[in-house]
Amino acid sequence: MKSNQTFGLHYVLRLNKERKGRYPIYARIVVNKTRVELSTKQYIHKSDWDQARDKAKPRTDELRLLNSYLEELRAKIAMHYRELKLSDEGVTAETVKAAYLGISIESLNDGGRTLLWLVKQHNTIMKEVLRWGTLKNYHTTERYLREFLKTQSRSGDIPLRRLTYSFLTGFEHFVRTVPLKNYDRCTNNGTMKHIERLKKMSAWATRNEWIAKDPFVNYQLKFQHKVREFLTELELQSLENRxxxxxxxxxxxxxxVFSCYTGLAYADVMALQPGNIVAGTDCFSWIQICRVKTNTPVDVPLLDVAKKILEKFKREQAIEERDTIFPYVPNQVVNRSLKIISEICGFSKRFTFHVARHTFATTVTLCNGVPIESISKMLGHTKITTTMIYAKVVKTKISEDMVALREKLEKAKKPKQLYIAV
Known part of the structure; x- marks a missing residue:
């Protein structure tokens, strides 16, 4: 860069940010006619600051250490300024600050679009789209990203263009091995869910042309498919009769039990209102709702067991004058109660409310010959491949289908009798 560059740095107190009688010290960087300020993350009493000498009054060992730190910081920032001059880059106060923080000039030229900027933009927009239960998972992913970025950059952030395949593999290893809470390391599928959320945000950035190439092009999510728990016919009958x-x-x-015979998720059961129960042209009454999670329309015919439970709570609703058919029971209370119920009934499987939805898909419908396409519609799945997971776990259904096939094949092999008219 030309020799007519001017550079200066001095320290100032932010008097509008007092904290318990102490004030933050900021480094003010000046290059030519440009100026920025950088927090030193140090605080001092106003009476201990020597404004004329631009440092603390060395009254105590703590203040003398503070002066040493400020001099080291001054030297580091000056070094970055000299390096920028030698590289013949356009030097401004902003580029000097960015160099010290580990932010590339390319990032500044990109309008300051960084990875954490992308996450913040996504979560702000999706706040009006996603339910809190989903959005809070994005916030957890953000926490993992912030912790990982501290190991990757002095500034704790990177430009979007540095979101690469190697960054993804590093982030995956970090999530697997560094828990946010002590002794609560992320499982494989939990790790993949965090990567999946980052993938969605990366795809969003690619569509907006904030990054030229999606770094996930060659990355494969590695989910481990687990068998979904459900109640067998005997277990369901035992629970109904208790x-x-x-x-x-x-x-x-x-x-x-109502969910076992309707397939409704916990949120849908809690939101069910009398207006969602309609009479059909057939012999069934129908539940017509939009799923809380996906806003997908769902039509489910009411089986007798579910209908009896519904009528019981509708009588209570009329007395209590509430809007919903079922009284609100917090999800934590439901799952805690189900754990107790499981122990009383002697069920060995992990017992949560979602087991009821799985039971509807398997024991109640699939094992009784309901076509997979119909089950998919009643569950509100947008892809039938999601429903096909249940078909893989129901060995009883597979056995019954093969027995029926064997009987059909044996019947076909029998010689047909010829009848001669007399």
Missing amino acids: HFDDPVLQKVKDLF
Whole structure:
């Protein structure tokens, strides 16, 4: 760069950001006629600051150490300024600050679009689109990203163009091995969910042309498919016939069984209103709702067991004058109660409310010959491949299908009798 560059750095107190009688010290960088300020993350009492000498009054060892730190910081920033001059880059106060923080000039030229900027933009926009239960998972992914970025850059962030395949593999290893909470390391599928959320944000950035190439082009998500728990026919009958003296356990049991015969998720059961129950042209009453999670329309005919439970709670609703058919029971209370119910009934499987939805898909419908396409519609799946997971786990259904096939083949092999008219 030309020799007519001017560079200066001095320290100032931010008097409008007082904290317990102490004020933050900022480094003010000046290059030619451009100026920026950089937080030193140090605080000092106003009476301990020597404004004329641009440093703390060395009254104590702590203040003398502070002066040493400020001199080291001055030297580092000056070094970055000299390096920028030698590289013949356009030197401004902003580029000097960016160089010290580890932010590339390319990032500045890109309008300051960094990875954390992308995450913030995505979460702000999706706040009006995603439910909180989904959005909070994005915030957890953001926490992992912030922790990982601290190991990758002095500034704790990177330009979007540095979101590469090698960054993804490094992030995957970090999530697998560094827990946010002590002794709570992320599982394989949990790790993949974090990577999947980053992939969605990366694709969004690519569509907006903020990055030239999606770094996930050659990256493969490695989910481990687990067998989904569901109640067998005997277990479901045992649960239906059991009565609990505890009113909360009985209420949760009824909600769970209702879901077993309708396939509705917890949020959909809690949101069900009288207007969602309609009479069909057939012999069924129907549940017509849009799923809370996906806003997908769902039509489910009411089987007798579900209808009896519904009528019971509708009578209670009329007395209590609530908008929804079922009284609100927090999800934590439901799953805690189901754990108790599971122990009382002697069920060895992991028992959550979503097991009821799996039971509807397998024991109630698939094992009784309901076509997979119909099950998919009633569950509100947008892809039938999602529903096909249940077909893979129901060995009883496979066995029944093969028995039927064997009988059909044996029948076809039998010689046909000829009847001669007399």
